[in-house]
Amino acid sequence: MDGHHNRRCLHRRTYGPRAYHGAPFSAPRPMPDPVFLPGLAIIGGGPAGLMAAEVARAAGVEVDLFDAKGSVGRKFLIAGKGGLNLTHSEPRPEFDARYRERSMHVGAWLDAFDADALREWSRGFGIETFIGTSGRVFPTDRKAAPLLRGWVRRLRESGVRFHMQHRFQGWADDGALHISTPDGEVLLHARATVLALGGGSWPELGSDGAWVPWLVDRDIDVAPLEPANCGFDIGWSEHLSTKFAGAPLKPVVAHWTDPSGVAHALQGECVLTTTGIEGSLVYALSADLRQLIQRDGHARLELDLAPSRTFEALRDALAQPRGSRSLGEHLRRRAGLEGAKTALLFECVDRAAMQDPAQLAAAIKRLPLKLVRPRPIAEAISSAGGVRLEALDEALMLHGLPGTFVAGEMLDWEAPTGGYLLTACFASGVVAGRGAVEWLRRRGAG
Numbered sequence: 001m002d003g004h005h006n007r008r009c010l011h012r013r014t015y016g017p018r019a020y021h022g023a024p025f026s027a028p029r030p031m032p033d034p035v036f037l038p039g040l041a042i043i044g045g046g047p048a049g050l051m052a053a054e055v056a057r058a059a060g061v062e063v064d065l066f067d068a069k070g071s072v073g074r075k076f077l078i079a080g081k082g083g084l085n086l087t088h089s090e091p092r093p094e095f096d097a098r099y100r101e102r103s104m105h106v107g108a109w110l111d112a113f114d115a116d117a118l119r120e121w122s123r124g125f126g127i128e129t130f131i132g133t134s135g136r137v138f139p140t141d142r143k144a145a146p147l148l149r150g151w152v153r154r155l156r157e158s159g160v161r162f163h164m165q166h167r168f169q170g171w172a173d174d175g176a177l178h179i180s181t182p183d184g185e186v187l188l189h190a191r192a193t194v195l196a197l198g199g200g201s202w203p204e205l206g207s208d209g210a211w212v213p214w215l216v217d218r219d220i221d222v223a224p225l226e227p228a229n230c231g232f233d234i235g236w237s238e239h240l241s242t243k244f245a246g247a248p249l250k251p252v253v254a255h256w257t258d259p260s261g262v263a264h265a266l267q268g269e270c271v272l273t274t275t276g277i278e279g280s281l282v283y284a285l286s287a288d289l290r291q292l293i294q295r296d297g298h299a300r301l302e303l304d305l306a307p308s309r310t311f312e313a314l315r316d317a318l319a320q321p322r323g324s325r326s327l328g329e330h331l332r333r334r335a336g337l338e339g340a341k342t343a344l345l346f347e348c349v350d351r352a353a354m355q356d357p358a359q360l361a362a363a364i365k366r367l368p369l370k371l372v373r374p375r376p377i378a379e380a381i382s383s384a385g386g387v388r389l390e391a392l393d394e395a396l397m398l399h400g401l402p403g404t405f406v407a408g409e410m411l412d413w414e415a416p417t418g419g420y421l422l423t424a425c426f427a428s429g430v431v432a433g434r435g436a437v438e439w440l441r442r443r444g445a446g
Contacts (some may be wrong), residue, residue, distance in 0.1 A: 003289070006347050025042055026303075029184050031337070032185055032186055032187055033185060033187075034172075034174075034176050034187040034188065034189050035137060035187065035188055035189070036188075036189045036425065037062070037064055037189065037190040037191065038062040038191070038439065039056070039061045039062030039063060039064075039186055039190070039191055039192070039316065040052075040053075040056050040061050040062065040063050040190065040191065040192045040193070040437075040440065041064050041065075041066065041167045041188060041190035041192070041193045041194070042056075042063060042064070042065040042066070042093040042193070042194045042437050043066050043067075043193065043194070043195050043196065043197060044066075044067060044072060044168075044195065044196035044197045044198060044206075044408070045065055045066075045067035045069070045071075045196075045411075045427050046071070046075060046076060046196060046206075046207075046408055046430035047071060047076055047408070047422060047425045047429060048196040048407035048408025048409070048425045048428050048432070049065060049067075049072075049194065049408065049429065050065075050072060050073065050151060050152075050155065050424070050429065050435065051113075051159045051197030051407075051408065051425075051426050051429030051430055051431070052194045052196060052405075052407055052429040052432045053155055053286060053433070054158075054433070055152075055429070055430055055433030055437065056132035056154065056156075056194075056433045056436055056437050057155065057159060057160050059156045059347050059437040060160070061436070061437055061440055062159075062181075063159070063160045063161065064160075064161045064163060064190075065155075065160055065161065065163065065169065065205070066163045066166040066179060067162070067163070067164055067166065068165065068166065068167035068168070068206055069164065069165070069205070069206050071085070071164060071380075072148075072164075072167055072206040073144075073148045073151075073152070074206060075198065075207060076144055076148060076401045076422075077144050077145060077148060078202065078205060079144065080142075080143060080144025080145070080147075080156045081295050083138055083143075083149070083240070083397055084138060084139055084142060084143060084144040085137070085138060085298070085417070085418065085419045085422070086118060086119070086122065086129060086137050086138060086139060086419055086422060086423075087118045087119065087137045087420075087422060087423045087425070088115060088135055088136055088137060088149060088418050088419035089113040089115065089131045089135045089136070089137055090099065090115075090135055090419060091387075092110065095110070095115065096110060098415050098416060098418075098420045099413055099414070099415050099420070099424065100287060100306035100414065100415075102389065102413040102414075103365055105389050105413065106390060106415075106424050106428075107437070108205070108394065108425070109200025109424060109427035109428050109430070109431050110423070110424075110427050110433075112216065112427060112431050112434070113426060113429050113430040113431075114423070114427070115137065115364045115419070115423055117310060118165040118422075118423055118426055119137060120222025121149060121426075122139065124144070125146075125147060125150040125151065125154075126141070126145050126150075127139050127141075127146065127150070128140045130287070134314075134418070135418075136418055136419055137201050137419055140154070153255055155388060159275040165179045165181065165182050166179050166180070167179065168183075168197065168211065168214075169185075169214075170211075170213075170217070171214065171218065172187050172212030172335065173238075175189075175417070176188055176189050177189075177190065177193065177344070177396070178323070182248060187322040187366065188319070189335055191403070191404045191440055192405070192439050192442070193403065193404045193405065193436075193437045194404075194405045194406070194407060194429075194432050194433065194436055195211070195404065195405070195406045195407070195410060195411050196406075196407045196408045196429065196432070197211045197261050198409050198410065198416050199225060199230075199380075199381050199382060199383030199385075199386060199409035199410065200225035200378075200383040200385075201227065201377055201378065201380040201381060201383045202378070202382075207383075207409065209225045209377075209383070211371035211410070212225065213388065217446075218400060218401060219400055220322050220387060220391055220398060220400055220401070221387070221390065221391045222386060222387055222388065222412075223384075223385040223386060223387075223388055223412045224385050225377060225383045225384070225385040225386060226290060226374070226383060226384045226385050227269075227286070227374045227375060227376065227377040227379070227380035227383060227384070227406075228240055228286055228290070228378065228381070228382045228383055228384040228414045229283040229286055229289065229380060229381035229382045229414075229417050229421075230283065230286050230290075230374045230375045230380035230381065231273055231275075231276060231277060231279075231370075231374070231375040231379070231414065232276045232277055232282065232286075232293075232299070232373065232374050232375065233275045233276040233278070233281060233371070233372050233373045233374075234277060234369055234370060234371055234372040235275070235372065236274070236275070236347060237274070238424070239343075240272070240343055240344070240347045241274045241275070242274075242333075243322060243343070244272050244273060244275055244339075244340050244343050244344075244391060246272070246273070246274060247272050247339060247340035247343075247345070248269060248270070248271050248272075248273065248278075248279075248340065249269065249270050249271065249272065249279075249303070249305070249341060250268075250269035250270075250342055251267055251268070251269060251307055252267070252268070252270065252281070252303045252304060252305055252307065253265055253266065253267045253303070253304035253316065253357065254266050254270075254281055254285060254301060254302070254304075254308045255268075255283075255301075255302040255303075255304065256288060256289070256292075256299070256300065256301050256302070257300075258283060258288045258291075258378075259288060259291045259292055259295060264285075266284060266285070267279065267281075267307060268280055268281030268284065268420065269281055270282050272340055272344070272382070275375075276334075276371065276375075277301075277371075278375070280417065282382065283416060284307075284416045284417075286300070286374065287384065287414055289301065289371055290374050290384070293371065293372070293373060293374065293423065297372075298341050298371060298372050299370075299371040299380060300368060300369070300370060300371075301368075301369045301371055302366040302367060302368050302369070303344075303366075303367045303369065304364075304365050304366065305337060305341045305344070305364050305365075305367060306335055306343070306364050306365065307325070307339065308338060309335070309336070309364075311361050311362065311365050314334075314335055314355075314360075314361035314365065315358050315361040316366055317334040317335060318330070318331075318333060318334050318335060318357040318360055318361055319357040322334075325391075325435075327354060328342050328346075331345070335361075335364060337364065345360075345363060345364065345367065345368065348363070348367055348368070348369070349363045349367075369436075381417060381419075381421075381423055382409060382415075383409060383412065383414075384412075384413075384414040385411055385412055386409065386410050386412040386413075387406050387410050387411050387412060387413060388412045389412055389413070392405075392406060392411075395431065395432070395434065395435025395438065395439075396411075396428060396431050396432040396435055397435055398438065402439075403439055405436050405439075406432065406434050407425070407428040407429045407431070407432035407433075408428055408429065409421075409423045409425060411428060415440075
């Protein structure tokens with residue numbers, strides 16, 4: 001939808017040696033002369049970058065948005081493929097607490113643009129939202145594409161210039177933005193810049209983390225990118241791996257002890273994979289599980305496979321004679337377990353314990369799993385790590401690069417799925433956009 005360059009000129013007057021007029025650049029040259037932008041350059045066309053563009057343009061700032069892909073919002077579209085979970089109805093401050101160690105920082109962004117503001121913003125496109133049974137908020141049609149189309153259309157009509165297939169490559173020695181285009185390299189000087197390049201998950205959609213060494217080279221403090229909202233490897237037998245990969249475990253209750261030694265329990269659903277376990281319940285615990293693996297070399301997760309039954313009730317039921325029935329059939333009749341749950345018991349519990357009603361009931365109520373590693377970041381829904389918030393001021397401007405702002409998943413925060421990720425990306429884009437506007441205003445630019 002956005003694969004073509006916007007060819008309207010920024011201005012006809014010249015800004016420095018060569019003005020950038022928004023059309024494709026000329027043939028590549030070994031050492032291109034710099035081009036000068038009249039206002040704000042935004043690098044990255046996800047929700048954070050698009051929101052920064054909207055805020056800045058509404059304030060009258062000239063905006064040029066660059067993205068490495070042929071269209072913007074690709075990860076946003078994928079996120080909405082199964083139903084766009086735009087935000088969550090959980091009230092604050094409980095909402096803020098979902099951002100863990102960064103709750104105070106992200107809470108400040110939410111003061112500028114929270115879940116209610118996001119729903120009202122969506123309504124401005126004629127797209128109403130509803131609250132699902134889990135408290136998650138969805139557009140009434142559950143689709144991302146209509147919202148994105150309307151948003152990009154409005155941004156274009158407001159004067160935002162989109163430059164697709166323009167890949168950020170860091171900075172030149174003089175501080176110019178180095179951009180690779182289909183027609184060669186270009187160096188851009190902008191009066192202010194918002195970086196919204198995404199994290200390290202889903203690299204095929206543009207969030208590849210390639211920006212990390214470029215910021216480190218500029219002495220920006222960046223926490224290593226790590227998988228978040230991800231699955232974990234356990235190491236199943238070939239039988240479980242081949243016969244039950246993709247099988248759901250529901251409902252179950254997860255029990256774990258966080259890195260601070262606090263015990264937790266959470267009910268939900270998860271899925272067996274060829275190598276381990278994933279799903280919404282696991283994603284909600286992924287930060288704790290990842291940190292435990294980093295500290296101890298593994299994480300212990302216990303699953304209650306029969307949350308509606310007490311240990312005593314299970315023990316007594318399993319103690320009933322099973323006669324000629326198989327153990328699997330006995331588990332189905334007496335404990336209500338079958339399929340993947342039964343297979344998981346046979347995988348994790350030794351033969352002697354399976355024959356003892358008390359030990360078997362204990363395993364059903366607290367089946368121990370040893371998680372050895374998170375799945376690779378490229379498979380994760382989101383990433384942790386990024387530009388440390390201590391490297392920025394309250395307007396999300398880098399202390400070490402005045403006039404350069406950072407927004408979205410590039411920043412060092414994480415949250416579970418459920419609308420929290422998108423809400424913080426939108427909110428950080430608002431904060432960075434406002435910061436850039438104020439920066440330009442104080443300098444009489446924009």
